[in-house]
Amino acid sequence: MSRMRWARAVLGTLMAGVVAWQAGPAGACGGLVAPNGAVRLVRTTTLAAWHAGYEHYVTSFQFDGDGAEFGSIVPLPGIPTKVEKGGSWTLQRLEREVQPPVATAAASSGVGEAGSATVILQTHVDALELTVLKGGGGAVGQWAKANGFLLTPDAPELLDYYARHSLIFLAARFDAAQARARGQQFGDGTPVHLTIPLPKPWVPLRILTLGQRPSDPVSADVFVLTDLRPTIHLPEVGARVARSQPASSQLLGDLRADQGMQWVPDRMWLTYVAIDAPALQINADLVVAGPPRPPARSARPTPRPPTTLAPTTTSTAPTTAPPTTAGPVLDAAPLLAGPAHRTTEPSGGAVLVALLLLALCGGGVARTLRR
Amino acid sequence: MKAGASISGAVMFLLLGVRPAAAPAPIGGPGRIVTVRITIHHSAFSPRHLRVADGSLVAFHVTNTDPIDHELIVGDQATQDRVERGDEPDHHARGQVSVAAGASASTYYVFGGQRWWQFGCHLPGHWAYGMRGTIEVARR
Numbered sequence: 213m214s215r216m217r218w219a220r221a222v223l224g225t226l227m228a229g230v231v232a233w234q235a236g237p238a239g240a241c242g243g244l245v246a247p248n249g250a251v252r253l254v255r256t257t258t259l260a261a262w263h264a265g266y267e268h269y270v271t272s273f274q275f276d277g278d279g280a281e282f283g284s285i286v287p288l289p290g291i292p293t294k295v296e297k298g299g300s301w302t303l304q305r306l307e308r309e310v311q312p313p314v315a316t317a318a319a320s321s322g323v324g325e326a327g328s329a330t331v332i333l334q335t336h337v338d339a340l341e342l343t344v345l346k347g348g349g350g351a352v353g354q355w356a357k358a359n360g361f362l363l364t365p366d367a368p369e370l371l372d373y374y375a376r377h378s379l380i381f382l383a384a385r386f387d388a389a390q391a392r393a394r395g396q397q398f399g400d401g402t403p404v405h406l407t408i409p410l411p412k413p414w415v416p417l418r419i420l421t422l423g424q425r426p427s428d429p430v431s432a433d434v435f436v437l438t439d440l441r442p443t444i445h446l447p448e449v450g451a452r453v454a455r456s457q458p459a460s461s462q463l464l465g466d467l468r469a470d471q472g473m474q475w476v477p478d479r480m481w482l483t484y485v486a487i488d489a490p491a492l493q494i495n496a497d498l499v500v501a502g503p504p505r506p507p508a509r510s511a512r513p514t515p516r517p518p519t520t521l522a523p524t525t526t527s528t529a530p531t532t533a534p535p536t537t538a539g540p541v542l543d544a545a546p547l548l549a550g551p552a553h554r555t556t557e558p559s560g561g562a563v564l565v566a567l568l569l570l571a572l573c574g575g576g577v578a579r580t581l582r583r
Numbered sequence: 584m585k586a587g588a589s590i591s592g593a594v595m596f597l598l599l600g601v602r603p604a605a606a607p608a609p610i611g612g613p614g615r616i617v618t619v620r621i622t623i624h625h626s627a628f629s630p631r632h633l634r635v636a637d638g639s640l641v642a643f644h645v646t647n648t649d650p651i652d653h654e655l656i657v658g659d660q661a662t663q664d665r666v667e668r669g670d671e672p673d674h675h676a677r678g679q680v681s682v683a684a685g686a687s688a689s690t691y692y693v694f695g696g697q698r699w700w701q702f703g704c705h706l707p708g709h710w711a712y713g714m715r716g717t718i719e720v721a722r723r
Contacts, residue, residue, distance in 0.1 A: 353649070
């Protein structure tokens with residue numbers, strides 16, 4: 213199977229998984245559904261990588277339906293210095309790393325403050341109009357409403373929640389008509405790559421529950437690449453570190469060959485976090501912290517340069533238990549003190565985001581549709 | 584012995600402590616007009632429960648602190664069901680008012696007859712999210 217065909221097969225699988233709300237291999241997903249169901253944000257898949265003081269956040273927006281527009285809002289940990297089109301295969305390559313395709317013929321089927329939000333940056337990536345905003349939850353919500361985003365009832369609380377940690381949000385508006393004019397097909401994704409200077413990475417997970425009922429299942433894959441082995445705190449239930457290992461040189465080489473990914477160093481640590489739980493249980497974010505054990509903390513080195521990372525072995529088998537390889541520890545303190553965190557990994561590292569959002573429909577459409 | 588007395592005292596204290604609290608006195612009265620201020624924050628009403636005297640005319644003053652629109656619909660279960668089904672473009676009936684994001688609005692309702700009433704918001708997904716409250720009509 214060619215790389216392109218393989219990628220389409222993976223995307224097809226992801227789409228099916230999201231539409232049916234099934235657990236399984238998938239990208240970070242979530243978001244809100246427009247009231248009429250005609251236009252829906254289907255999925256975003258996310259890589260959060262932290263290297264040399266920069267967060268590289270790569271996600272892909274895909275859509276379903278025949279409506280005019282939809283979009284999403286993503287909390288960001290800082291102001292990006294660069295917003296550009298992402299590479300073509302980075303996310304799919306990461307999925308393959310943790311869910312290798314079976315080599316059979318069957319595999320081919322397969323803080324509510326008042327005031328206005330400040331627009332910091334606006335750009336376009338294909339049919340996506342991207343706006344980086346700065347403001348409290350209320351201000352960003354007002355901006356979103358004024359710009360045609362449909363906010364679900366849990367949005368005010370979630371926006372305030374994230375605004376307490378960072379006042380930066382990314383609003384993505386997808387013009388379906390323009391996408392069709394560009395020849396984009398149902399299920400095609402538009403990858404976006406944000407580069408964010410960030411001393412202490414974080415990965416919001418609660419945003420995955422946006423627009424979900426408490427019992428709705430949330431399934432997501434969050435890939436974290438860090439210079440060093442991270443210590444990761446997760447929600448107590450429903451999220452697990454399914455893979456924690458040195459990234460293979462083959463994986464890093466494949467990623468480095470993709471558009472905008474030349475920054476990928478020779479050695480990184482790959483952490484794969486699988487999320488599969490009712491929305492009610494995703495009540496905290498992913499936090500990268502220093503090692504929980506005093507001896508390790510006292511011995512931790514500085515996070516740079518990445519070449520201090522020694523492990524070179526590669527495992528392709530999913531594991532629930534972390535390898536015993538002791539690597540250097542990233543000097544990262546927790547940003548969020550979630551109510552139900554547990555340490556799932558000894559040793560340091562770094563991170564960023566997953567997320568999602570708010571579906572949108574044209575101004576006033578929501579009101580018109582409901583009555 | 585001292586320990587036993589202390590334990591008995593503690594038990595007595597606990598028993599007294601769990602005594603059910605008396606229901607709050609109902610507001611209003613027949614022919615009386617009372618104003619109730621309701622705040623909407625994070626898609627939730629505050630207060631969520633009211634107790635009014637039979638025959639009261641209650642003026643609701645609703646303040647929406649959220650960046651999204653809401654509404655206040657007061658009525659019996661049949662009213663809530665009908666509005667939830669959604670065939671009304673706007674609300675002008677007694678006890679029904681739309682409250683824009685960051686705005687305030689008022690409506691009124693006369694309570695009588697049945698004991699339990701409800702109020703809530705029926706914008707898409709809001710009722711299911713739990714955006715509702717109850718009103719108890721107390722008879723003399």
